[in-house]
Structures are given as structure tokens and as C-alpha cells.
Amino acid sequence: MGQKSDGGGAGRPWWHGAAIYQIYPRSFLDTTGSGLGDLPGITRKLDYVAGLGVDAVWLSPFYPSPDKDFGYDITRHCHVDPRFGTMDDLVALVERAHELGMKVIIDAVLNHTSDQHFWFKESRLDRTNPKADWYQWVDPKPDGTVPNNWLNRYGAPQWTWCPVREQYYRHQYLPSQPALNLSNPDVVEARLKFVDKWLDRGVDGLRFDAVAEYYADEGLRDNPPADPDDDEVTPVGRFNPFAWQKHVHDCNGEPVAKFVAGLQDQVECAGCTFTFSEIDVRWDAYRSLGRYTGGKEFNAAYTPDFMASSLLPSNFARIAESVERESSLRSLVWAVTNHDASRMVSRWAPQGADDELKAKVSKLGCAILTCLDGQISFFQGEELGLPDADYAYEELKDPQGIAFWPMGGGRDPIRHPFPWDGTPMAGFTTGGTPWLPVKEEVARLNVATQDGDEASVLNAWRRLLRLRQETPALRYGAMTVLDADDALGLLRLRREHDGEAVEAVFRLADVEIAPELPEGEVLDASAEGPLEPFGWRIVRLG
Known part of the structure; x- marks a missing residue:
């Protein structure tokens, strides 16, 4: 078929061809008996992670949060949530990772804060306070209705009324996640203070959340309807009204690319050695990859396609071709799963597949990842061949899963506590009740059971990832x-x-x-x- 990409050259950065392992702190290992994973738990298991043959760990948010969106609604960006540990614990984690030859990447959530953040509490007081324009406030239409038809990720209006200001504030996610006004230089300066904070603590890279959401149409034009038959404009099922719009005016505008270029320069000057971003607007994903990566922009990015694609050869070819057309595979992170996506075997194994076939599919998936150009990334537990956990409605914590039950599944099934051994709580906790229930279909595939079995999924992933590390042609x-x-x-x-x-x-x-x-x-x-x-x-x- 002849689709080609450029190989790496001499003096390439550490992240070229890297394998990135995403850790969801609250679900990895609980060392306090609270039922919630913590930073010391991650540090304790870094030898295991390094033994997989990965080059970096990506930590989901560990900042203080009221957990309306489980860490992505942040109240203090420069602090460690006491439930996860202390700043000293974070420094110890980074130091141990470096000793083991791994880099550490953390989440940078610039787009929004929690509504409990002191910035927003001040901003909503009136229209004249020092932070009055730190968030996106808009007057209602003359009849009092919302400014336009923009829908958030939960299928509701992106606007919530504030009676004190007599204005609507914007939120692309939950009402408890108000959108910052990144057109205000004071906001940008304040937001970037966290970069120096964490880089000073030894962090190597940053993953930028919801980049396409940074700017929207200043004229507040309505989004047009989406074509339900066009897969390029339907990132979620039609059970969510969000999919009924083509999101051309509420995100992904040209100002984003200009902002990203300036942002990259600032974080590089601060000592950041790798940046990658989430491009979560499927209809324009590859053009966005070209606008937001390479040159003066982010080093790399991932798109939703790979995490939603079926196991068809043409999907791998299509993604590679699309990326090469707009950018290069050096700018792509092949993220097969993350904290928002379904497990690989739950997507790729044939319906009704038994355990043996699911194990084959997991190993095959890793073999393909091993051979792809660009960077690769996967969520904790993929190396065990874990399926999505089967949670009942009353067990759900994820607001998406609750909002769209029984459709869509939500994100709890992948965020299941990590299974370390065959004890009643799968070795995740020895004291408290896990924040999500431990399910047998996940727990029985634990590390202890697979560790000594040369034919296990775990040992296949170890072998293949090390092969990628050690074979220049496969990495570069x-x-x-x-x-x-x-x-x-x-x-x-x-x-x-x-x-x-x-x-x-x-x-x-x-x-x-x-x-x-x-x-x-x-x-x-x-x-x-x-x-x-x-x-x-x-x-x-x-």
C-alpha cells in the first residue's frame, strides 16, 4: 500500500518511539487502607512498571478536587490532594522513576477548574471584581434564554445561569467545571505557574487535557447539525445529544493553534522535555494534529480514533495515512486505551470470546503496538488483558455512566481497582472498601497469577515491549x-x-x-x- 513515514535521526529526544504507561492514582494501589490509591502506592510498584519495558509513566490528576469529575475538576493546581499523599511523596515517586530509567508525565488541565476553586468563587460575585473576566461569562439573549445551542459532553447546554451576575457561565463538561477565559493574559500567567512548580519537582513532561476546547467562536454562532451517517462527526453514540451537533464553533478554532505555539515555547523554557495533547474532536482530529503538533507546537498528540476503532487492518492503515497527510507519525501517540476509553479486549475480541481467545487478542494488540511508528500509550492493566468491569447502576460513580445509563457504559468499567493478587480485594487495598467494587472477572487476571506463567498475557507484553525498546528499527x-x-x-x-x-x-x-x-x-x-x-x-x- 506504500504509506510511509519518516524515521528518527541522530540526537533524537527521549520520547521518540516511547512507550507510555498511564496510571490512574486512585485505582492503582492503596497503602493507607482508605480504599483510594495513592502516590506511595505508585512508588511501591514502579519496579513492576519498569519491568514492563516502558519509557514513561503518565499520572492522571492527583490535585485537590471535590471529585465531581474524579480529579479533572481541580481546586488547587499546585498542590497534592492529601488523600493521595504529600509533595514529598510526589518527589519520591519522580526520583524513583528516574532511578529506574523512566520519565514522569503529569496532567495539565488548563481549560477549566472546579466551581469550588477560589478563582471562580471570586469571579461569580459580581461583574467588577479583579477576577470578573477570568471565566467565560455571557449575557443571555433578550428573552433570557441561553446564548446559543452549544451542548456539553453530557448533552445539556454549555451554559449555567448565575443570578448574582445575571449572566451565564460556560462549561464544556459538568456545570461544576466552569471554563476559564484563556483570552485573558492574567489567566494564562496564573495557570502556567503550576508548570514551574511541577518541573521544579522533577517532572519531565505534560499531557494537556481538552486542548481543542481552549477557544471558541467569539460571535457565539450556533453549531450546525451533524450528519448521523458520517462517522467523522459522531464521536459518541446518538444516545448523547452532543453527537447531534457538528462542533465547529464551540471548539477547535484557529486561536487554539496560536495559543499552543506560545504555550509550547513557555513550557520548554521552563524545562519540560515532552508535551502531548488530547485532541478529542473526532470530526477534525487529523487536521488538528497538524495544527497542534510539530514545529513550534506540542511534540505529539493522540486522537479518539484509535481508542474507538475496531480490530480491522484498514483502521491501522487509515489512521497512519491520515496522520501522514496532515502531520507525521512522529507527532502521533497511538493511545490504545486511557481513563476515558473501553478496554482493548472488550473492543477487539469477537463477541462471546472465551478467556483463551481474549488472551490471544490482548497479545496480538501488544504485538501490533510494538511495530507502530510514533509513540504508544496504554492504560494500567492492559498488560494483563483486563476486560471492562461489569458494574450495576447502583455501583456507578462516573457522572457520564450515570447520565446515559444503560447506554454508553461510562468510564468506571476501565477504572476498576488494579488487581495485584488473589486476595479478596485483589491486593489493591488491605483495609478500606475500594472506591469502586472489585469484580471477579477482573480480579482473577491479577499480576500474581500471571507473573510466573511464561505463556501469560503479562509476560507476552513484557517480552514485546522490551523488543521495541531494544530494536532501533521498531522504535525509530x-x-x-x-x-x-x-x-x-x-x-x-x-x-x-x-x-x-x-x-x-x-x-x-x-x-x-x-x-x-x-x-x-x-x-x-x-x-x-x-x-x-x-x-x-x-x-x-x-
């Missing part, structure tokens, strides 16, 4: 998609770097074929002999 090489045949379920990739060529063949479906296999040194394979369904072979060409 230019990639060519040689074949992506959905009818046959066949994906074939080639990576080339500095005279080394590696070819990989994957069977993504149970279709009767006998694909031609490359000849050379076998670096890794699902099995000896012919390539079985959901199998792979990675070969260094002779």
Missing part, C-alpha cells in the same frame, strides 16, 4: 504499510532504520488463509509454524 524506523486486507484479516508492516529492516505480519481474524511469511531472523512470534488466527510474526530481514 520509518514505517510502510505493505498490506491491510480486511477480508483476509491481514496486516503487514515494515520498519526500516539505519540499514536494519523488520517486517511484521498479523492475522486479525479467524479467516482461512496461509499468508506468505517473511524470511529472516524471527524476533518474536505467537507460535512456531504457520501463522494462526490472531497470531503474529516479527522478522528481521536478512
Whole structure:
């Protein structure tokens, strides 16, 4: 098929081709008996994480928060929530990660705060106070209704009425997450103080949340309706009215790119060595990748496509081609899962698949990640082949899951406490009740059970991720998609770097074929002999 990307050169930064492991602190390991994971718990398990063969850990928010959106509604950006530990605990975590050869990336949530933040409490008092224009306040229409038709991620208006100011404030998420006014230089200066704070503590990189939301149309024009048959404009199911609009005016405007360029310069000057962003507007994801990455912008970004795509060869080829058209694969993070997405095996395993087949699919997924150009990222527990947890309505904590029950699933199923062993609470906590219930279908795939089994999902991920670390062609090489045949379920990739060529063949479906296999040194394979369904072979060409 001939889609190619540029390989890395000499003197490349540490993040080129890196594998990034996302840790959700509240669900990783509880050391206090509170039922909530904490920073010392992460530090205690960093040897395990390093042993996977990853280059960096990305920590979801650990800042003080009332938890209306579980950490993404922040009240103090330069502090550690006491429930997670102390600043000393954070410093110890970073130091230990560095000792183990890993970098640390933290979340930078610039777009909004909690409504309990002291900035917002002051801003809402009146229209003349020093922080009156720190948030996005808009007058109602003459009839008192909301300024326009913009819907938030929960399918409700992006506007909430403040009777004191007699104005609406904007929020792209929950009403408890008011949107900051990033057109105000005082706001930007105040928001970026946290950069110096955390970089001074040894943090290496920043993941920028909700970047496309930073600016919107100053004229407040209504969004047009979306075409329900166009997958490029429907990032969520139609059960959420958010999907009924094409979000061309409430986000992703041209001012975002200009702001990002200035932001990147500032954080680099402060010592940040890697930036990547969330581009969560599917209809314009790849053009946004080109606007927000490379050159003077963020180092890299991820889009929603990969985390929503099915296991079809054409999807990998399509994403690679789209990225290359607008930017380069060096600017892409192939995020297969994160704290907002469904588990890989729950998306990719055939319906009704048994445990054996799910394990094969998880291993196959890692083998493909190993061979992709760009950076790769996955959520804690993917290396165990975990499925989405099955929670009843009364067990849900996620506001999305509650709002759209029984559709959509919500985000609790992936945020299940991490299963370390076969004890009643899966080794996540020894004292308190876990913040989310421990489910048997997740807990039985724990680390202790898989650790000593050479055939386990865990050990396959360890082996493959280390192969990527140790093979320059797999980490840095230019990639060519040689074949992506959905009818046959066949994906074939080639990576080339500095005279080394590696070819990989994957069977993504149970279709009767006998694909031609490359000849050379076998670096890794699902099995000896012919390539079985959901199998792979990675070969260094002779």
C-alpha cells in the first residue's frame, strides 16, 4: 500500500518511539487502607512498571478536587490532594522513576477548574471584581434564554445561569467545571505557574487535557447539525445529544493553534522535555494534529480514533495515512486505551470470546503496538488483558455512566481497582472498601497469577515491549504499510532504520488463509509454524 513515514535521526529526544504507561492514582494501589490509591502506592510498584519495558509513566490528576469529575475538576493546581499523599511523596515517586530509567508525565488541565476553586468563587460575585473576566461569562439573549445551542459532553447546554451576575457561565463538561477565559493574559500567567512548580519537582513532561476546547467562536454562532451517517462527526453514540451537533464553533478554532505555539515555547523554557495533547474532536482530529503538533507546537498528540476503532487492518492503515497527510507519525501517540476509553479486549475480541481467545487478542494488540511508528500509550492493566468491569447502576460513580445509563457504559468499567493478587480485594487495598467494587472477572487476571506463567498475557507484553525498546528499527524506523486486507484479516508492516529492516505480519481474524511469511531472523512470534488466527510474526530481514 506504500504509506510511509519518516524515521528518527541522530540526537533524537527521549520520547521518540516511547512507550507510555498511564496510571490512574486512585485505582492503582492503596497503602493507607482508605480504599483510594495513592502516590506511595505508585512508588511501591514502579519496579513492576519498569519491568514492563516502558519509557514513561503518565499520572492522571492527583490535585485537590471535590471529585465531581474524579480529579479533572481541580481546586488547587499546585498542590497534592492529601488523600493521595504529600509533595514529598510526589518527589519520591519522580526520583524513583528516574532511578529506574523512566520519565514522569503529569496532567495539565488548563481549560477549566472546579466551581469550588477560589478563582471562580471570586469571579461569580459580581461583574467588577479583579477576577470578573477570568471565566467565560455571557449575557443571555433578550428573552433570557441561553446564548446559543452549544451542548456539553453530557448533552445539556454549555451554559449555567448565575443570578448574582445575571449572566451565564460556560462549561464544556459538568456545570461544576466552569471554563476559564484563556483570552485573558492574567489567566494564562496564573495557570502556567503550576508548570514551574511541577518541573521544579522533577517532572519531565505534560499531557494537556481538552486542548481543542481552549477557544471558541467569539460571535457565539450556533453549531450546525451533524450528519448521523458520517462517522467523522459522531464521536459518541446518538444516545448523547452532543453527537447531534457538528462542533465547529464551540471548539477547535484557529486561536487554539496560536495559543499552543506560545504555550509550547513557555513550557520548554521552563524545562519540560515532552508535551502531548488530547485532541478529542473526532470530526477534525487529523487536521488538528497538524495544527497542534510539530514545529513550534506540542511534540505529539493522540486522537479518539484509535481508542474507538475496531480490530480491522484498514483502521491501522487509515489512521497512519491520515496522520501522514496532515502531520507525521512522529507527532502521533497511538493511545490504545486511557481513563476515558473501553478496554482493548472488550473492543477487539469477537463477541462471546472465551478467556483463551481474549488472551490471544490482548497479545496480538501488544504485538501490533510494538511495530507502530510514533509513540504508544496504554492504560494500567492492559498488560494483563483486563476486560471492562461489569458494574450495576447502583455501583456507578462516573457522572457520564450515570447520565446515559444503560447506554454508553461510562468510564468506571476501565477504572476498576488494579488487581495485584488473589486476595479478596485483589491486593489493591488491605483495609478500606475500594472506591469502586472489585469484580471477579477482573480480579482473577491479577499480576500474581500471571507473573510466573511464561505463556501469560503479562509476560507476552513484557517480552514485546522490551523488543521495541531494544530494536532501533521498531522504535525509530520509518514505517510502510505493505498490506491491510480486511477480508483476509491481514496486516503487514515494515520498519526500516539505519540499514536494519523488520517486517511484521498479523492475522486479525479467524479467516482461512496461509499468508506468505517473511524470511529472516524471527524476533518474536505467537507460535512456531504457520501463522494462526490472531497470531503474529516479527522478522528481521536478512
